[in-house]
Amino acid sequence: xxxxxxxxxxxxxxxxxxKHYGPTAALDGVDLEVRFGEVHGLVGENGAxxxxxxxxxxxxxxxxxxxxxxxxxxxxxxxxxxxxxxxxATVYQELSLAPHLDAAENVSLxxxxxxxxxxxxxxMERTARAALDRLGAADVPLGVPVGRLSAAxxxxxxxxxxxxxxxxxxxxxxxxxxxxxxEAERLLVLMEELxxxxxxxxxxxxxLEEVERVCDRVxxxxxxxxxxxxxxxxxxxxxxxxxxxxxxLAAFERTRGTALAEVLxxxxxxxxxxxxxxxRRGEIVGVAGLVGAGRTELLRAYFGLERDPNWVFExxxxxxxxxxxxxxxxxxxxxxxxxxxAHEGLALERPIDENLCLPRLDRATRGxxxxxxxxxxxxxxxxxxxxxxxxxxxxxxxxxxxxxxxQQKVAVARLLEAxxxxxxxxxxxxxxxxxAKAEIYRLVAELAAGRDGAAPxxxxxxxSDLGELLALCDRIAVMVGGVLGAxxxxxxxxxxxxxxxxxxxxxxxxxxx
Amino acid sequence: MSxxxxxxxxxGPLFALALVWGLxxxxxxxxxxSWDNQxxxxxxxxxxxxxxxxxxxxxxxxxxxxxxxxxIALGTxxxxxxxxxxxxxxxxxxxxxxxxxxxxAVIGSAVAGRSDVLATVAxxxxxxxxxxxxxGVGAALGAAVVVLVAGVLVGGRLAPRVxxxxxxxxxxxxxxxxxxxxxxxxxQPIYPPSSGLEALMSSxxxxxxxxxxxxxxxxxxxxxxxxxxxxxxxxEVLAVGSNARTARxxxxxxxxxxxxxxxxxxxxxxxxxxxxxxxxxxxxxxxxVGYELAVIAAVVxxxxxxxxxxxxxxxxxxxxxxxxxxxNGCVKVGLSNWxxxxxxxxxxxxxxxxxxxxAGRATP
Numbered sequence: 076x077x078x079x080x081x082x083x084x085x086x087x088x089x090x091x092x093x094k095h096y097g098p099t100a101a102l103d104g105v106d107l108e109v110r111f112g113e114v115h116g117l118v119g120e121n122g123a124x125x126x127x128x129x130x131x132x133x134x135x136x137x138x139x140x141x142x143x144x145x146x147x148x149x150x151x152x153x154x155x156x157x158x159x160x161x162x163x164a165t166v167y168q169e170l171s172l173a174p175h176l177d178a179a180e181n182v183s184l185x186x187x188x189x190x191x192x193x194x195x196x197x198x199m200e201r202t203a204r205a206a207l208d209r210l211g212a213a214d215v216p217l218g219v220p221v222g223r224l225s226a227a228x229x230x231x232x233x234x235x236x237x238x239x240x241x242x243x244x245x246x247x248x249x250x251x252x253x254x255x256x257x258e259a260e261r262l263l264v265l266m267e268e269l270x271x272x273x274x275x276x277x278x279x280x281x282x283l284e285e286v287e288r289v290c291d292r293v294x295x296x297x298x299x300x301x302x303x304x305x306x307x308x309x310x311x312x313x314x315x316x317x318x319x320x321x322x323x324l325a326a327f328e329r330t331r332g333t334a335l336a337e338v339l340x341x342x343x344x345x346x347x348x349x350x351x352x353x354x355r356r357g358e359i360v361g362v363a364g365l366v367g368a369g370r371t372e373l374l375r376a377y378f379g380l381e382r383d384p385n386w387v388f389e390x391x392x393x394x395x396x397x398x399x400x401x402x403x404x405x406x407x408x409x410x411x412x413x414x415x416x417a418h419e420g421l422a423l424e425r426p427i428d429e430n431l432c433l434p435r436l437d438r439a440t441r442g443x444x445x446x447x448x449x450x451x452x453x454x455x456x457x458x459x460x461x462x463x464x465x466x467x468x469x470x471x472x473x474x475x476x477x478x479x480x481x482q483q484k485v486a487v488a489r490l491l492e493a494x495x496x497x498x499x500x501x502x503x504x505x506x507x508x509x510x511a512k513a514e515i516y517r518l519v520a521e522l523a524a525g526r527d528g529a530a531p532x533x534x535x536x537x538x539s540d541l542g543e544l545l546a547l548c549d550r551i552a553v554m555v556g557g558v559l560g561a562x563x564x565x566x567x568x569x570x571x572x573x574x575x576x577x578x579x580x581x582x583x584x585x586x587x588x
Numbered sequence: 589m590s591x592x593x594x595x596x597x598x599x600g601p602l603f604a605l606a607l608v609w610g611l612x613x614x615x616x617x618x619x620x621x622s623w624d625n626q627x628x629x630x631x632x633x634x635x636x637x638x639x640x641x642x643x644x645x646x647x648x649x650x651x652x653x654x655x656x657x658x659x660i661a662l663g664t665x666x667x668x669x670x671x672x673x674x675x676x677x678x679x680x681x682x683x684x685x686x687x688x689x690x691x692x693a694v695i696g697s698a699v700a701g702r703s704d705v706l707a708t709v710a711x712x713x714x715x716x717x718x719x720x721x722x723x724g725v726g727a728a729l730g731a732a733v734v735v736l737v738a739g740v741l742v743g744g745r746l747a748p749r750v751x752x753x754x755x756x757x758x759x760x761x762x763x764x765x766x767x768x769x770x771x772x773x774x775x776q777p778i779y780p781p782s783s784g785l786e787a788l789m790s791s792x793x794x795x796x797x798x799x800x801x802x803x804x805x806x807x808x809x810x811x812x813x814x815x816x817x818x819x820x821x822x823x824e825v826l827a828v829g830s831n832a833r834t835a836r837x838x839x840x841x842x843x844x845x846x847x848x849x850x851x852x853x854x855x856x857x858x859x860x861x862x863x864x865x866x867x868x869x870x871x872x873x874x875x876x877v878g879y880e881l882a883v884i885a886a887v888v889x890x891x892x893x894x895x896x897x898x899x900x901x902x903x904x905x906x907x908x909x910x911x912x913x914x915x916n917g918c919v920k921v922g923l924s925n926w927x928x929x930x931x932x933x934x935x936x937x938x939x940x941x942x943x944x945x946x947a948g949r950a951t952p
Contacts, residue, residue: 124742380836413837418839422830433827433838436820445818489838 084147086111086244086275087132088165092141094127101127102138103299113244113367114276116187116268116290118283120508121320124299129248132277133165134158145244164237165246166230176221179203179222179234182239206235210265226366227258234265245269245364246277251285252506255366255539263289281508283312297321320510326515330548331566332523333370334358339497340388342377342559344445346544349558354497357531359523360562361548363541363573369557370537372416374499380410383559389569394561410434410495412486414537416479416504420486423475427467428455430474431485434493461527463520480504480511487518491529498534504543516547541570553577601890601906604939605921608910611656612917620920627791627798629912634789634801634881635660635860635867640886641805641812644904647887649849650829650896651699651754655691656857657879658765663687663861665769668871671780671848672880678775681785685882686738690853691765696850700843706757708739713768761879769873770898778871788866801863808859811902825849829896885932886911889939910935 087109094102102124111113114329114506119125130136134152136534143150145161157166172181179199180187188198200217206213212571221229230250237245248264249258259282264562266276266289271451280286286293288446293310295303295318303318334355345352354360362370413420421430428451432439439450453469459467464484466477483503490498500519504512525531545565552562553576560576613621646653657710663684669682690881697705713734718927719728788800795803816822822829828845836842864876888894889910890903911932 167708182754202769212912413833421832422827423895424893425827426832429827430834433823433840436823440820444820444822445814446691446823493839 084144085109086146087277087515088144089128089132090142090561092128092131093140094136095132095548099338100299101132104141104301105296105299107294108302109244109275109277111140111275112270112273114270114289115281116279116286117277117296118281118286118293118295118315118319119296120510121304123302123319123501124297125296127247127299128247128319129165129279131250132163132246133185140416151423156185159237159240160239160240161244163243163246164240164242164244165248166237166250167248172233172236173227175220177218177220178207178215178224179217182206182236184236187248193569202236206239207231209238210235211261225556226256227254227261230254230258230262231535242274244275244277246279248279249281249506250518251277251280251282256454256541257365257453257578259285279505283315284316285566287312295319317507319508327513327546329516329520329546332339332358334549335531338389340377340535342373344385344558346385350552350561352535352559352562354533354535356496356533357525358521358549359519359536359547361536361537361538361551361565362408362554362559363544363551364554364577366539366578368554370554371561372409372557373554374501374535378409378499391427407495408493408495410490410493411499411500412483412490412501412503414505416482416486416506420483421474424473425469427459427474427477427485428452428470431455432492434489438492454492456464458492459485462488463514464488468472478508478511479509480507480515483507483511483515484518487515487522489520492529496530498532500534500536500538502538503536504538504540512543514544519547541573543571544573555579589644600942601745601910601939604889605906605910605913608913608917608935611915612920616917618794618891620658620917624791625916625920626757627794627908629800629804630802631789631791631799631914633908633912634799634805635863635876635910636809636882637805637862638863639857639879639907640883640890640904640908641809641901642853643810643883644853644887644890644892644901645825645849646754646853647892647894647903648829648886648896649825649846650832651760651846651850652884653695653723653854653857654755654758654880654893655695655761655765655848656854656860656883657777657876658762658769659688659854659857660861660864660879661874662772663858664770664865664868664875665773665778665783665871666779666874667865668778669772671783671785671870672778675938677783680783684865685855685858688861689855691761691858692851692854693847695754695757695854697762697772698752698818699749699850700846701749703750703752704743704842707747708743710734711739712736717771726876728901730875735817751840766873773871775873777873779869779921782873785862785866786869786949789863790866795868801866802862804859808856809901809905812856816899821845821848826897826899829898831897882908882911885936889936891943898943907939910939 076327085108087107089105089107090106092102092104093100093104102526103126105124107128117128127136128560129140133156134155139574145163150161173184175185175471182203183199187204188195195233203217207213210231212235215228215231221232224232234245250262254262254553263285266278269276278290279515287310291307293305294314295315297319305314311413335357337356338353339356340354341351352360363374364370372381372383373386375381377388378384406511417423432451436446439447439454443449455470462484464477466481474485477485498519503519507515519534521527522532523534536544536548541574545568547567551565551568552572553560553573555577619625639660643653645655666687667680667684671677671685675683694705694709712735715735716732718719719731742917764915776952788804790943791799816825824840824845827838827840828842832842865871868875887899887910889907890900890905891902907924914935915928916930
């Protein structure tokens with residue numbers, strides 16, 4: 076590939092692209108221009124039209140109006156295959172690999188090399204290896220079904236597929252949201268390398284600091300329209316957020332909580348390694364660590380979803396395996412918000428009110444246990460108003476019709492409906508936009524303090540977003556390789572210290588004096 | 589908007605039924621529209637409709653039952669054997685229903701991860717067959733029951749949890765239950781003396797204008813509709829079908845829910861077996877072949893999703909009626925059997941395609 080490509084034409088140009096679904100305009104006359112040798116940020120709140128725009132680019136969504144050009148040649152894709160044929164590769168958030176095929180097969184899928192009538196396995200592996208090497212990903216094994224690779228490795232395979240097909244325009248749809256810090260770092264460097272290779276990169280992300288770091292220009296979408304465009308050095312976090320939200324957002328500033336004496340959770344390793352973790356009523360405790368450090372496993376073991384002989388639990392809300400089944404836990408127990416909203420957290424096709432009240436449907440019954448739909452609606456409405464869930468005009472509508480942030484609020488509301496006193500939050504703001512993020516922080520802080528009129532609750536948060544943990548938590552412990560370090564007051568910590576500890580070979584087990 | 593789409597979902601199948609009925613009414617006139625024929629059609633719907641009410645629960649919970657036909661055949665054999673042994677019609681009927689409930693409990697256990705129950709039942713069955721001629725039926729039965737109880741109690745602790753897909757389990761049951769139906773009657777149909785059960789499925793014996801079997805269908809459907817739509821259990825079934833992991837997170841006892849759904853759902857097939865016995869008047873191991881597909885078709889035409897989380901009893905009932913009306917109407921018009929089969933097949937695919945188009949419009 077040539078190093079510098081001198082061309083008067085932009086790599087990608089969109090003019091006046093519109094898409095309507097019924098009366099609502101998902102996109103309303105959006106313009107976008109991306110040059111070769113540029114990383115172009117595309118940001119906006121959930122529902123601003125980013126996903127639709129990416130669908131249009133990839134050929135999965137047909138626009139009602141507008142025109143597109145790739146490298147100066149008109150581009151009107153009839154389907155996703157057209158994009159790839161024209162050198163446009165999209166790396167999706169929900170990866171689009173065939174999980175049962177291996178990396179080599181996935182990279183060549185759609186144009187598998189043949190020798191006569193048979194598959195040319197050697198050529199396939201050569202192609203895949205070459206592409207992966209260029210990405211500095213020599214550690215991705217070729218013969219293993221990609222379903223068994225890590226999220227970061229799968230993403231590399233997907234990028235390799237784009238490279239191998241000779242793509243010159245790469246579109247990344249929130250590529251770092253499912254990655255740990257080092258993998259995300261590697262991906263950002265990779266985008267910069269693609270840029271210096273002369274490729275055009277579109278980077279869609281909620282992580283504004285990443286956008287600020289790698290992007291040459293940023294296009295901001297709001298309500299399906301162009302809200303602003305910034306040149307590098309012309310913008311900062313605040314300006315981006317203002318353009319995205321169309322208003323000033325109050326920064327989240329938490330007054331630290333007061334932990335009461337009552338211990339709601341006490342977890343220690345059965346082999347005695349590392350430190351024990353306690354969560355008291357009224358406090359928010361965070362667990363930091365790399366992806367795969369065993370943080371999620373700790374939450375799930377405590378909640379009884381998985382058996383884990385490594386952990387011993389005590390405390391008021393202590394549970395045994397399967398204790399989450401109603402009748403064992405009941406009121407006063409723990410409640411878990413899953414990190415995987417789509418596959419575990421919510422029943423996406425079921426109505427909003429049912430998702431919210433599912434743990435305690437028995438409360439909406441009358442007489443001989445008949446469900447009273449009116450009661451169900453009333454109970455749900457109460458929480459929806461209290462938590463400021465937006466878009467829930469029809470509580471019988473499937474919950475997938477809500478935006479990610481509002482879905483997450485319903486997932487939290489469900490714990491409250493079940494009277495959970497210990498909230499276990501696993502990546503509570505993954506895939507949630509800036510505005511909704513601040514609202515969720517505020518909500519969690521209020522619940523911990525008991526400002527909603529109920530007794531203060533205990534909260535345990537697992538998050539890969541260190542800024543989130545620092546802003547939200549009273550104390551933070553770092554987990555490394557399944558072993559917990561000491562929980563220290565958040566005021567004494569910063570991102571650097573947490574990162575250092577998370578990437579250390581061993582957790583620090585001593586509380587500094 | 590959303591009101592319109594939910595109304596469409598509820599009324600769509602009903603509208604299709606009216607359309608099909610109207611079409612045949614025009615084509616064949618009073619021969620088709622007579623009250624006698626309406627009663628006959630309801631009667632013809634009773635067996636498949638009753639089983640389909642149960643299947644709606646199973647499909648709404650994200651499962652499938654391919655063994656309905658075999659369960660019905662087995663049920664008719666049990667009813668006939670009990671009548672032959674001198675039991676009264678009520679006892680015999682209860683035996684037929686119990687057969688379905690037991691089959692469902694075993695299948696539900698396997699689907700819920702207690703595969704050991706399946707193995708234990710098989711072991712007990714083999715033991716009974718082996719010992720029957722040696723130590724006598726009573727002693728062999730006792731030995732089998734001891735093995736069964738011990739196995740179910742101990743198996744849960746010892747055996748690993750293996751969750752089997754309902755497709756596989758009921759595909760196995762489809763063959764095994766048919767074999768069992770033949771085995772318990774030594775490969776012969778059983779013709780017990782007339783018991784009065786036959787009156788359930790005879791147009792000549794009406795209660796308030798309709799045969800008893802139709803009333804049973806309506807009662808089962810009414811109860812099913814209330815349980816599915818108006819009880820916490822029903823909503824939990826739908827939640828399990830939509831996303832079992834979410835249900836688990838919310839404290840729904842998913843395995844227990846599944847066992848109840850299959851026991852109750854296939855219990856409905858047991859009731860259908862009693863009606864089928866009443867219809868054919870004998871225990872026939874080769875009866876009800878292919879009913880599983882008619883049952884699934886009724887549920888799907890009624891608007892349920894095969895991926896779970898959706899389903900309505902009213903829709904299912906209408907779906908079953910549509911198929912009966914087509915079958916009956918084709919006969920009245922004088923169309924051959926093969927035409928009717930093609931039309932039925934086309935209706936199944938068209939009904940689901942229409943539903944998808946509607947869903948596609950509703951989803952941005």
